[in-house]
Amino acid sequence: MPLRAALAIVFLLTAAGAQAAARKSAAVEDAPSPALLQRIAALALKQVDFGSVSLLPVRFEGSRIAGPIEDGGRVIYCVSGHMYGRTFGKPEKPKVVLRYADDRLTVLDDDEVCTGHRTRPFPELDTRGNKR
Secondary structure (H helix, E strand, C coil): CHHHHHHHHHHHHHHHHHHHHHHHHHHHHHCCCHHHHHHHHHHHHCCHHHCCCCCCCCEEEEEEEEEEEEECCEEEEEEEEEEECCCCCCCECCEEEEEEECCEEEEECCHHHHCCCCCEECHHHHHHHHHC
């Protein structure tokens, strides 16, 4: 009986390790390439909400990105951040939803798609936006 229990424990640990490895590799595959992140940052900064039309200089902090998000057959990225400069004191919190299809990025007018998704830091937007 102890041999069976030991084999069962080894089997369970092996199965749990395989599941953890599968989740980790899936997360790596979902991460967009650095070139795509630069393109997303450039397109976001061209939007009026992100200060593309501003007489006052703006700076960005704490930018975040969510995605890729699979939504009804389309791949979506959600970009948000804190923009300082156009208002005194309080930061603005611009958001943009981008659709990625056929190696093209387009802006969507659908903020509800982004609710409830996990975001991660988006330093590409901070550095690119603060260089202008």
